[in-house]
Amino acid sequence: MSRKIFIFDTTLRDGEQVPGAKLNKRQKIEIAQQLAVLGVDVIEAGFPCSSPDDLAAVKAISENVKGPVITGLARAVVEDIDIAWEAVRNAERPRIHVFLGSSDIHLQKKLRQDRATALRQAVDAVKYAKRFCEDVEYSTEDASRTDFEYLCRVLDAVIKEGATVVNVPDTVGYAVPDEFGEIIRKLREKVPGLDKVTLSVHCHNDLGLAVANSLAAVSNGANQIECTINGVGERAGNASLEELVMVLKTRHATFDAHTDVKSQEIYRTSRMVSRLMNVPVQPNKAIVGANAFAHSSGIHQDGILKDRSTYEIMKPEDVGIRQHKIVLTARSGRAALRHRLTELGYTILPEVFDRVYNRFINVADRKKEIGSEDLHSIVEIELTRVPETYTFHSLQLMSGSSMVPLASVTLTREGVKITDAATGNGPVDAVFHGIERIVGVSGKLRDYDLKAVTMGRDALGEAMVRVEIEGTVYSGTGASPDVIEASARAYLNAFNRYFANSH
Template sequence: MSRKIYVFDTTLRDGEQVPGAKLNKRQKLEIAQQLAKLGVDIIEAGFPCSSPGDLEAVKAVSEQVKGPIITGLARAVNQDIDMVWEAVQHAERPRIHIFLGSSDVHLSKKLRQDRESALSMAVDAVRYAKRFCEDVEYSTEDASRTDFEYLCRIVDAVIRAGATVVNIPDTVGYAVPEEFGDLIRRLKENVQALDKIVLSVHCHNDLGLAVSNSMAAIRNGANQVECTINGMGERAGNASLEEIVMLLRTRHASYGAHTDIRTEEIYRTSRLVSRLMNIPVQPNKAIVGSNAFAHSSGIHQDGILKDRTTYEIMKPEDVGVRQNKIVLTARSGRAALRHRLNDLGYTLESDQFERVYNRFLNVADRKKEIAGQDLRSIVEIELTKVTETYSFHSLQIMSGNTMVPMASVTLTREGKQHTDAAAGNGPVNAVFACIDRIVGQQGILTDYDLKAVTMGKDALGEAMVRVEIGDVVYSGIGTSPDVIEASARAYLNAYNRFFANSH
């Protein structure tokens, strides 16, 4: 009989801890509604004690998103637990999630506590949470580096205190599959009470083993897996939801387990998270990368044309990827564009469509054909935009290998144009300096990436930047057939996110 694996999605909490990926309340709510449509069992909507904004966002998700269990994270202190309950109490199915370090390195270096006091703290926290909520999850932070006998004592004690879910995290991605699977098996053998509650795992990807460790845990008896869309998360990220789900579906005979995820919503969810967090998905990312179902080898193409199963173990449509070769040009009207957007899975409001249409025309005037990847990039960047304090108008560049690069940039604010000029050590640097001068801020560029969205000399360029403004990192993305313009739009996008966050 197939065993159900509960999918605990922490994109809105652990996934959001990526620098530059901060979401506002509206964005969190939009992602949470899509996660519910995807069919996740639990949504960890945030860390309410981290900020008033996160508290309000978790409240909004709890009140408006129906279906999944809604939870928030709390340290093992009463004040945190109070705030989580304040945030999730109106959820259709609320849960309080508590964590506390359990490894000796966490106890001695971070918490400055001994094992017995930490154990007492854990039990007291679970008992306190049970006053408010029947469903309480407890996480033994850094479990994979915790003394096994002590870990057993903690797990047994918090279950006796009322925990309904116990989570075993590989917090720093230290485990390897054989060891981690064995840890789960030994825990189930030594703590009999685990048979009465949900045993969860939460794996990080520091050594690239988050999914492998999660699957080893499932094979050895874990029945909840904590993961994120696109593997987003702290440092190298978390276990990827889409990879775990499709592993269980594609290799069902090997694992004898399933999820209730609606897999046809995977790609749409991936793109939404990428767009709202302004974090591109790497092309070779399993399941959702742009190359995941692409074939360039002549031998592969020949096999695919004869039978797709020769080189594909999953159908693209099973994860919501639509294969379509329709190409748009500047002569394509609104009807053709809307039809193509529908084919790609986008349903836009009228104002959103007009923004996309205007940007489409702007790009199509300079690029012969607009392929699917071009259009996806245009749509996702236009929909990512927060309310624009400044909008891009134009730029001019003077550059060469024997002169100091100069740039002039014009931005629009409240209908009024603002122009400034600056020199730089390159044309992109000069453009960024112009934007700094116009907006009256001094941004520090911490990351810059430029790639071609499609192939060919007239390929659409996509620029991604991360800019530190006032001790906070903001990300931005921009596209254009002109890579300097794409860079300018990305840098301005980051500033507009800063201004939106400041209001």
């Protein structure tokens, strides 16, 4: 049986220290209830002495959220401990979490006291907290920069006084994995009672190593990890819960450890925290980012469609994401396009598919991502396409509020480029006249409609025209991220229908 790693979630305390991410009581309860569904072992609901609002929120969570241990943070002073106990006393499983700096930097620069005084304060704080609550956690703030022998003395003393959990934080994200893992290993050897309590770590991400340091600690005997949803928290944030949980799940054989987190609830929880804190998740964020299970490279897409294990080491469904996403871009290959068209319900003959693919690449070269509506437009144009007497090649425009628009249009016929220019009442009118000069036939525009197929500045524009040519009205459609080009393609499409009908 593998070793269980307890997940201590501090999203509602350390996570809320992100500037601008303040949560009200209702929002805190909503997140806490979801954390309980997620299956975390401990919820640090807040820092009750910091404000009356935070005290009220922690009390409400303690009274309404069942399952996890509920804890509140307190400095190693009597007043803070009293308030913390008031906040969590009605919890199904309460805990008081006490902390005090242990590094010489914190003792001398912040607390203005020596090691002996700080040690007495730590012992007295744990002794006082034990009067109220059986479950007491003690944190040695800035442990990774603390003299090792002194760190051992502090942990030994608070364990003897009844601390049930001792936490070794990398408060400023200074540690590196080998070093931090070694600290945990040596503490296991040097502190006698450490095997009888829960050894916890709390790593910050200032050097981007919070998850790596936490895992190094697990490998060396830590059995509780303090972390946050989406890695939110002070400065560069905390160790990311979703990354830690999925590393232990995906690389179970390596760590021989597990958590009780229901991983299928990860994505839902991530989205909730992002929404309520108004802190966006970066697209390339591991596990929960928008691109975490998205594939845009043609080679990757082909591999994924053949066997998901080629480019996915875990299933998106395992974290609550419905499925991986095939992102159609200019780098996508034929396999991905054919797969997406099949999903949209199209069965396309090989010769038509080649035309669809060529038009797709033409559009994708100028548009970041091709969505479903874009594909519908591209396919419908190709499926209703007639033999092309003339093919659109390019156009150039000169236009402005104080000049007559001039358009230069280039078409191809039987592989030969033909260019002509014309003016008009506007840029679209000038392009239409240019097309007429090349094809040698005039038309009367009876209807013209232009719409955006998708949203955004790079939206695909779709033009539809009805043109009367020699007494008969012909329809034409065209699509392009450039609305003038879309209009030109639609107008030319109408003339090609005229030529197809004439022969």
